[in-house]
Amino acid sequence: MPDTPARRSGPGRILITVYGVFAVAATSRAAVQIATKFHEAPVAYLLSAFAAVVYIVATVTLARSGRTSHRIAVVSCSVELAGVIVIGTYSLLDQAAFPDATVWSGYGEGYGFVPLVLPVLGLLWLRRTAAAIPTG
Amino acid sequence: MIDAVAATLIGIALVLAAVSALMLLLKRPVGLIQYIGAAIAELALAVQAVLAVVKLADGQRPDGGTLIFSAYLVGSLFLIPIATVWARVERTRWGSGVLVIGYLVMAVLIVRMQQIWRTPHA
Numbered sequence: 001m002p003d004t005p006a007r008r009s010g011p012g013r014i015l016i017t018v019y020g021v022f023a024v025a026a027t028s029r030a031a032v033q034i035a036t037k038f039h040e041a042p043v044a045y046l047l048s049a050f051a052a053v054v055y056i057v058a059t060v061t062l063a064r065s066g067r068t069s070h071r072i073a074v075v076s077c078s079v080e081l082a083g084v085i086v087i088g089t090y091s092l093l094d095q096a097a098f099p100d101a102t103v104w105s106g107y108g109e110g111y112g113f114v115p116l117v118l119p120v121l122g123l124l125w126l127r128r129t130a131a132a133i134p135t136g
Numbered sequence: 137m138i139d140a141v142a143a144t145l146i147g148i149a150l151v152l153a154a155v156s157a158l159m160l161l162l163k164r165p166v167g168l169i170q171y172i173g174a175a176i177a178e179l180a181l182a183v184q185a186v187l188a189v190v191k192l193a194d195g196q197r198p199d200g201g202t203l204i205f206s207a208y209l210v211g212s213l214f215l216i217p218i219a220t221v222w223a224r225v226e227r228t229r230w231g232s233g234v235l236v237i238g239y240l241v242m243a244v245l246i247v248r249m250q251q252i253w254r255t256p257h258a
Contacts, residue, residue: 009226010226011233013223013230013233013238017222017237032204032207036201052211
């Protein structure tokens with residue numbers, strides 16, 4: 001497939017844009033939560049911080065070229081998808097465990113469900129661009 | 137914050153998002169009209185930032201927390217320049233798509249800043 005697009009061009013650039021927005025949003029939110037009210041819900045806020053790290057790693061590895069970045073991007077998008085499904089379900093079943101919202105609470109309803117759609121689009125895009133990875 | 141200023145900013149953001157969405161549909165990369173639009177948006181955000189700093193200096197405080205509000209305020213000034221640079225590198229219609237996202241984020245930022253200014257624990 002000679003016309004397979006590079007990971008960061010075309011629609012990929014929009015994908016990375018949205019990932020970048022979530023990286024910044026999740027990082028800022030986790031930083032404020034941990035700095036100002038960590039004792040209120042330590043588990044939820046640590047999850048916020050974890051989600052933030054996943055978004056940062058996904059943004060960077062989607063934007064970089066190469067095989068290793070591709071692999072790490074696949075892992076981070078998968079972790080993100082698992083995270084939003086597990087935390088989303090858990091937050092609905094046991095609301096007491098999540099007294100304050102994380103990005104992934106309620107399948108990302110606080111963010112227009114973008115956190116649920118984003119990893120799916122990310123994985124589809126990574127599969128589509130897999131052929132364009134330079135070998136070696 | 138001042139409602140009229142926020143409403144104007146949201147209006148500007150949505151109109152510019154629509155313009156870039158149209159360019160995306162017409163398969164056009166980022167062009168002169170969009171650069172002018174970005175300059176207008178950034179100028180409007182700068183006006184809001186100045187007004188907000190004046191209010192803060194005057195002793196008024198956002199209900200939802202000064203730290204969070206200030207973070208949003210600083211972030212709002214970086215959004216459009218970063219989006220424009222990131223869109224400019226992509227010389228296809230997808231560059232216009234990046235700007236659509238940028239302006240939608242701008243609209244959300246303004247709404248959030250309004251909430252933080254008014255509501256406790258927002």
